[in-house]
Amino acid sequence: MIQSEIQWLQKAANDLKEVAQVAEDVSILIQKLAEDIKGKQHILDTYTARLLKADVRQGDDGDFYVSGLSNDDITDDVKMQDLQRRLRDVRKTCHQFDELDKLQSESARLIKKADKSADPLTTTPRRVFDTTAVTDQDTVRPRITDLLTTQDGLLIVVDYDNKMIKYVPRLLSTGHTLPALRLKNEPLCMSFLSDGLLAVTAEHKTIYLVEVKSQLTVKSQFKTRRQCYGVTDCPDDVTLLVSCWINRDDPRHASVDVIKRDGSLVRTITDGSTLNGFTNVFKVFAPDDHVLIPDNDQHCVYRVELSSGRLVDTLKHLT
Incomplete structure (x- = not known):
């Protein structure tokens, strides 16, 4: 009986370890995603502020050029397409905000599941065996x-x-x-x-x-x-x-x-x-x-x- 209980506890401990590892992986992913979002939001804020002071003109080649920014900020030959690409990145960032919410919800669910699994009061029998059943050869009640x-x-x-x-x-x-x-x-x-x-x-x-x-x-x-x-x-x-x-x-x-x-x-x-x-x-x-x-x-x-x-x-x- 003790050996069976120890085997069950070892299996439960392994299951909890796997759940904890998944929760840890999700937490690391959330942290990396948050840092990425923070960096892209900073880029968006910076270029938005600078564009308000910039002069956008169309060149002889048909491309758009941005002027009016300092050389430290952006060079005169930076094309509008580059800014548009950055804006597309920002749209992706907004989508990642949604993914972040989903990951946070999943992480919370996994942590709650781990806590519930660790609580012996919440466990219920998965299968019941009647060991009092007798065989044709039994002479007394089984012990x-x-x-x-x-x-x-x-x-x-x-x-x-x-x-x-x-x-x-x-x-x-x-x-x-x-x-x-x-x-x-x-x-x-x-x-x-x-x-x-x-x-x-x-x-x-x-x-x-x-x-x-x-x-x-x-x-x-x-x-x-x-x-x-x-x-x-x-x-x-x-x-x-x-x-x-x-x-x-x-x-x-x-x-x-x-x-x-x-x-x-x-x-x-x-x-x-x-x-x-x-x-x-x-x-x-x-x-x-x-x-x-x-x-x-x-x-x-x-x-x-x-x-x-x-x-x-x-x-x-x-x-």
Whole structure:
């Protein structure tokens, strides 16, 4: 659930960034246009004032010439056509005033849209899934412990009590059958890996690697040294990052481990002594070279450097 929300928030942040970039581009364009208009308006005012003092005459060649202006202002051989060209530019400038108004309105609209998108109170659900729908194999009412979406818009949920992973392909009402994969152990948490497989942690120190196509198929499974809950890809796209939590059978402090796809331990990123004894770590995320570790009991999120295990910072006061 947390991973799906973070993915949604990341997408919303990217959308806001794009809107902000468009608004910034529009603002720059407006500024340049205003400067251009200001310059052309100055030219118009200058030549209008000078023409009031000028003497316009027609030469033997039929062209019009302007005299009566100082040499610093305009030379005697400047033709009337040049002034007419400048007047046409002024007409274009007037048109640009209209375009400026349109750009200002569009900029205001984009800024308002960005502000509205940033306000969580204005968001509304785009799609509703009924995860209480049962399959023919269900023995008890479903209990969802994790969910995520596929690239083609399907929802995959973990049903702990029925030991299943289920597809939710569309809006369903209770009583419909869901495509499901039954597992030997109760599934806990899941995450898509870089190769497209779905990694699913389960009770009894088990991790399943599931192929997600028209149906769900277990490609392999392996045991781990400790009970894992959260799972995700490491940046090397080879090893896995898992969170190990405390339970009655394994009372040691919680840890975050790097493991191979056969369950063998590569190294422990951090443990209770490193982070002042954090306890229940459920989910774990690995953007870039950092690990985000939410601690259920301490009500905070740790950011740890993946390569060294160094605690970078702590986000507190999440209660």
